Amino acid sequence: MRIGTPGFMPTRLLEARNARRIATKSALARRLGISPTTVSRWEDESSDQSPDHTTLVRLADELQVRPEFFLRPPFHSDRPTFLRSLASTLVRDLDYQKAQMRWLQEISFVLGHYVDLPELDIPDVLEGGSYSQLREDDIERIALRLRQHWNMGEGPCGDVVALMERIGIVVAAIPMNTTKLDGLCSWSPVDGRPHVLLATDKMCFTRRQMDAAHELAHAVLHQAVPEEEFQANLRMIEQQAFRLGSALLMPSTTYPHEVRHPSLAMFTSLKERWRVSIKAQIKRLSDLGILPDDYARQLYKLYSAKGWSKGEPLDQHWPVPAPRALRDSLNLIVENGVRSKADLLATEFTVWASDIERLCALPQGWFERDAAEVVSLKTRDDATHTLGSSGAEVIQFPTRQPRR
Structure with missing residues (x-):
């Protein structure tokens, strides 16, 4: 007992x-x-x-x-959780990130009772094959196929997080209190929907783009990876995700043709258009065999000498939009009177309001604020009547005569 x-x-x-x-x-x-x-x-x-x-x-x-x-039972999936972290990352930081992912999945599950999230739209690019059989050329072809399937065109990519939410992936971005964690991807044990959690520490738009594209690549390529293979093939899995993420941001059919003279100045100019970091551009051209290894190493050395490892030009040029799907879902539920904020906290959610606000990109204190009162504007007839009753005179504009 x-x-x-x-x-x-x-x-x-x-x-x-x-x-x-x-x-x-x-x-x-x-x-x-x-x-x-x-x-x-x-x-x-x-x-x-x-x-x-x-x-x-x-x-x-x-x-x-x-x-x-x-x-309540925990949200535990048999699928592996893909973590992008350095070998020196503390275990407690990894455990923290995994716990936050479970809370994200639980919040998403609750909201799914009231709103329909976008239908999952990830094509089967492996077509029954295994990720372990992919070659570099295969990944490049997959990137072009995905761009066509998602109507991305062949130019610079927009906000990758917005794309992920449009195709049915649940995304959240929170501070991890460490720079050694970039993000993770995991699948909900309830509906199999991919969930992505991104770190906002020292975040800029170009870094967020690559982090998001990397996790999107995991969702495309590695959803069927067994847990026992994850650690054994971690290096290969991470390389594939980086290659596909880079290929999505810088398609092989267009981006390389804009690199006339590979230099840091040229990459800075291309960064403004493609919104991809200078370091990622060097890596991309090196992977495509356009930059010789010796020249790539020289560029990396010059890059470090300029101190750009701590921050590149244009890093703060663009705002970093927050994920919207969960935030909009909660606003929709409350504003339409389906459930009140207090009711949601008391019956649906088991974590504190501050956790939900952070994971759903809501303003701090959102649950403590009263729902906004909708005020209707007066119609034209009402306005005229009101003015007339107060003794005001309504003066008509003169009619414009047509030009001859």
Whole structure:
């Protein structure tokens, strides 16, 4: 017989701890003033112990979730989560990002009860084949096929995040408090829809474009990768995603023909048109065999000497639009009176309002604001009557005579 709260989910406690970057069970125990052994038993799925109701409320308050959070099953997918991170990335940062992804999927699932997100439109470019059989030429052809399928043309790409939302991918962008995490892609265990979470730390539009294109490439190429193959083939998987992302942003049929004289000055000029970083352009031309390896290395050295590794020219030239689909969905639900903000927080969502606002790109404090009151403008007849009743005189403009 389980002691404590019936239905308590130990995996949800671990998830909440990761989402709050509480690295150890002992650290959580110190916050609660209890024994670390007690927290260990709560997180142990084979244990028969869980917090009683009073302690559950304290635990929820400490982890900034509703008590019901621990009673709902977690969003866990058998598919791997594709993380773009450096080898030196701390485990707690990776765990944080994965926990935030599960919360994003849960929020998306709730909103899907009330609004229809765009239908998923990702063509089967592998046509029954395996990602491991792809050659570089295959990836280039896939990029051109995707551009045609999504009506992107052959010129510079617009906002990749807007494209992803248009084809049915759920996207969020939040600060990760580290520059060693760029983003991740995962599939919802409920409907199989890809979800992408991007980092906003030190973000500029060109970097966001490449990060988004990289995760979009994962959604296209790697949705069927088994978990056991992910780590074994991680290098290949990441190289494929970068190649396809670059090819989507800089198509082989047009972009290279605009590079008349490869130089940093030329790449700066092309950056203004194609909105792709200078470093990514050098890499792209090198991958296509247009830049010799020796010359590419010289450009990289000059690039570093100018200090552009910390920031390129034009990086702050364009604003970085936030994802819109989830934000617009919540506004639609509330403004049409389907559910109130308080009702959504009390019955649908189990995380705090600030988490939902951040993941849905809502203004801070959105849940605390009253819904806007719609005020109708007066019709012309009403306006005339009002003026007349107040003693005002309505003066007609003179009729313009036609020119001869």
